[in-house]
Amino acid sequence: MIKEITAQELDTERFIDEQVKEINRAVEDGMAINALSGGVDSSTVTMLGHRALGKRLRTVFIENGLMREGESGQVAGLFRKLGVSVEVVDAREEFFAALKGITDPEEKREAITQTFYRDVFGRLVKESGAKHLLQGTILTDVDETVAGIKRQHNVFEQLGIDPEEAFGYRIIEPLIQLRKDGVRKVGQALGLPSEVFERIPFPGPALSARVIGKVTPERIETVRKATVVVERLLKGTGAFQYLAILHEDRVTGIRDGKRDFGQQIEVRCWDSVDARTATPTRLPFEILEQVAREIILAVPGIVSVTYNIASKPPSTIEAV
Amino acid sequence: MIKEITAQELDTERFIDEQVKEINRAVEDGMAINALSGGVDSSTVTMLGHRALGKRLRTVFIENGLMREGESGQVAGLFRKLGVSVEVVDAREEFFAALKGITDPEEKREAITQTFYRDVFGRLVKESGAKHLLQGTILTDVDETVAGIKRQHNVFEQLGIDPEEAFGYRIIEPLIQLRKDGVRKVGQALGLPSEVFERIPFPGPALSARVIGKVTPERIETVRKATVVVERLLKGTGAFQYLAILHEDRVTGIRDGKRDFGQQIEVRCWDSVDARTATPTRLPFEILEQVAREIILAVPGIVSVTYNIASKPPSTIEAV
Numbered sequence: 001m002i003k004e005i006t007a008q009e010l011d012t013e014r015f016i017d018e019q020v021k022e023i024n025r026a027v028e029d030g031m032a033i034n035a036l037s038g039g040v041d042s043s044t045v046t047m048l049g050h051r052a053l054g055k056r057l058r059t060v061f062i063e064n065g066l067m068r069e070g071e072s073g074q075v076a077g078l079f080r081k082l083g084v085s086v087e088v089v090d091a092r093e094e095f096f097a098a099l100k101g102i103t104d105p106e107e108k109r110e111a112i113t114q115t116f117y118r119d120v121f122g123r124l125v126k127e128s129g130a131k132h133l134l135q136g137t138i139l140t141d142v143d144e145t146v147a148g149i150k151r152q153h154n155v156f157e158q159l160g161i162d163p164e165e166a167f168g169y170r171i172i173e174p175l176i177q178l179r180k181d182g183v184r185k186v187g188q189a190l191g192l193p194s195e196v197f198e199r200i201p202f203p204g205p206a207l208s209a210r211v212i213g214k215v216t217p218e219r220i221e222t223v224r225k226a227t228v229v230v231e232r233l234l235k236g237t238g239a240f241q242y243l244a245i246l247h248e249d250r251v252t253g254i255r256d257g258k259r260d261f262g263q264q265i266e267v268r269c270w271d272s273v274d275a276r277t278a279t280p281t282r283l284p285f286e287i288l289e290q291v292a293r294e295i296i297l298a299v300p301g302i303v304s305v306t307y308n309i310a311s312k313p314p315s316t317i318e319a320v
Numbered sequence: 321m322i323k324e325i326t327a328q329e330l331d332t333e334r335f336i337d338e339q340v341k342e343i344n345r346a347v348e349d350g351m352a353i354n355a356l357s358g359g360v361d362s363s364t365v366t367m368l369g370h371r372a373l374g375k376r377l378r379t380v381f382i383e384n385g386l387m388r389e390g391e392s393g394q395v396a397g398l399f400r401k402l403g404v405s406v407e408v409v410d411a412r413e414e415f416f417a418a419l420k421g422i423t424d425p426e427e428k429r430e431a432i433t434q435t436f437y438r439d440v441f442g443r444l445v446k447e448s449g450a451k452h453l454l455q456g457t458i459l460t461d462v463d464e465t466v467a468g469i470k471r472q473h474n475v476f477e478q479l480g481i482d483p484e485e486a487f488g489y490r491i492i493e494p495l496i497q498l499r500k501d502g503v504r505k506v507g508q509a510l511g512l513p514s515e516v517f518e519r520i521p522f523p524g525p526a527l528s529a530r531v532i533g534k535v536t537p538e539r540i541e542t543v544r545k546a547t548v549v550v551e552r553l554l555k556g557t558g559a560f561q562y563l564a565i566l567h568e569d570r571v572t573g574i575r576d577g578k579r580d581f582g583q584q585i586e587v588r589c590w591d592s593v594d595a596r597t598a599t600p601t602r603l604p605f606e607i608l609e610q611v612a613r614e615i616i617l618a619v620p621g622i623v624s625v626t627y628n629i630a631s632k633p634p635s636t637i638e639a640v
Contacts, residue, residue, distance in 0.1 A: 105572060105581075212569045212570070212571065213569070247567070247569050248569050249532045249533070249568050249569045250532070251532065251636075251639045252425060252636045252638070252639060253633070253635055254632070254633040254634055254635075254636055260634065261425075262634070279609075280605075280608075280609070285600075285602040285629075288600075288629045289599075289600070289631070291629065292630040296630060303630070303634045303635055304634075304635045305629050305630040306627060306628050306630075307626060308624065308625075309587070309608045309609060309611065309612040309625050309626060309627045310612040310623070310624045310625040311609070311612070311613075313573070313574040313575070314575050314580065314582070314616055314623045315571075315623055315624045316572045316574055318572070319571045319572060320571070320572055
């Protein structure tokens with residue numbers, strides 16, 4: 001049973017001190033490694049681990065080819081300013097190879113999870129010689145595992161490391177007593193800038209969750225370009241989340257007076273408190289039309305744009 | 321060169337008298353046949369032909385299985401009230417057989433055209449012994465043929481009737497000097513009720529133009545049910561056209577707390593003067609949300625609803 005520390009009772013300075021000591025005690029004079037996604041949890045763990053271990057923490061950002069425009073550079077640049085060196089590992093080919101031919105959403109998720117843990121991160125852990133792994137698990141993740149919403153994995157099994165043979169491997173989860181609001185306080189105290197906390201939710205399978213059907217570099221590039229437009233134009237709405245989805249269905253369009261059998265982008269923008277239920281944001285038509293116009297201008301092959309008008313449930317926030 | 325009669329200069333009584341005489345002169349004491357779709361042109365021709373020939377005009381409504389909810393019954397009922405008997409020919413199996421496995425929009429149109437002319441109507445013409453065919457061709461159709469927008473067909477060739485062997489077959493096109501506004505005046509003078517003129521545009525390939533991908537009785541039934549909701553709720557908007565499109569892409573939904581990989585309906589509602597350019601109607605969100613809610617309630621398998629926000633061009637009014 002994990003003892004919860006609520007955001008109210010959290011003494012951030014004391015918490016940070018304790019966790020820094022705990023990490024040092026565990027790692028001793030060895031090396032640790034962690035994977036940074038740019039989200040609040042993994043960013044906070046990176047700062048905490050860096051304070052404890054300095055250069056003995058190797059932080060990797062795995063470029064899976066499914067991230068948003070400029071995302072790996074932004075994340076690495078942000079941490080560089082904070083004095084933390086982030087190693088960007090180009091694993092695009094491996095991810096696209098794993099996703100090749102897959103159209104089923106569950107299989108996509110599984111292919112990405114497998115490629116991330118077993119192939120790419122597993123290899124990095126083994127090569128690095130690090131026996132300690134820092135992870136940004138929070139109490140909500142544990143609850144969801146117990147409730148059966150997310151699957152719990154034995155992380156080392158996922159990494160392809162046999163826990164029997166590989167005696168001594170250890171996972172350190174410094175945030176496991178906190179919930180999101182507590183993590184936010186700790187992250188701020190560690191100097192993370194506001195942009196880390198203002199990021200809208202982004203799914204684990206990244207842009208592959210935003211293409212219906214096959215995931216190819218070309219299709220990811222299409223939805224990435226549409227995402228740039230959507231995020232730029234809807235940033236000011238204060239909505240809970242906004243996203244672009246590339247459909248596989250072809251629809252008829254006209255370009256230069258000729259039939260052009262093109263692609264469609266669906267835009268979703270959600271009002272929600274906790275993502276459990278959500279309703280489409282009532283955006284002004286001026287904005288909706290601007291979004292459509294700019295997507296059609298900026299994204300080759302797109303002839304049609306729609307806006308989601310269904311609520312969750314029965315819809316979901318992401319499309320796949 | 322066909323001499324245009326503008327709506328302004330049109331003397332409807334005189335026009336009707338002349339056309340009635342002309343039809344009688346052509347058909348003599350024989351039979352004529354015409355296909356009624358329920359649109360303004362074919363409805364006006366039906367009234368005109370009936371006035372000229374009475375029971376010697378056989379009017380057929382071909383039920384292709386792709387019409388809207390209750391459409392054949394409504395059209396037949398409307399003409400029955402006007403004293404015109406319409407024969408509803410059930411050709412659903414033939415149309416669905418012809419459409420089986422076809423996903424390409426052009427091939428769909430071609431399959432429907434072929435089935436209509438060569439298989440169903442062609443057979444009816446031959447069986448009926450009628451050597452005269454009444455058609456609602458208007459001057460705009462001729463212009464479009466000359467401009468190459470629509471393909472001109474030799475109708476008898478389409479019907480599978482060899483014009484050489486079948487000497488004596490003749491097409492009568494009483495509306496060919498008129499445009500839409502002129503036809504409307506003639507139709508009104510012939511007693512057609514306002515509901516005929518208030519029908520929103522409906523494409524030739526009917527609901528098969530409103531399903532992306534394969535056309536099956538089940539998929540047509542799905543889009544038909546959604547069309548009922550869309551037409552009922554958007555009737556009062558004064559929009560140029562409104563429609564529901566069934567997508568082939570599957571999207572994730574939740575029903576009874578479980579993942580339900582369901583289907584999506586796209587709603588389009590257009591402001592337009594002449595269909596050449598069009599913009600999405602700026603519907604209030606209350607209506608958009610009601611449309612989505614009622615479609616999800618009324619149509620099995622639908623978990624997501626979108627609204628088109630792109631203009632024509634580069635979009636088109638229909639999806640396929």
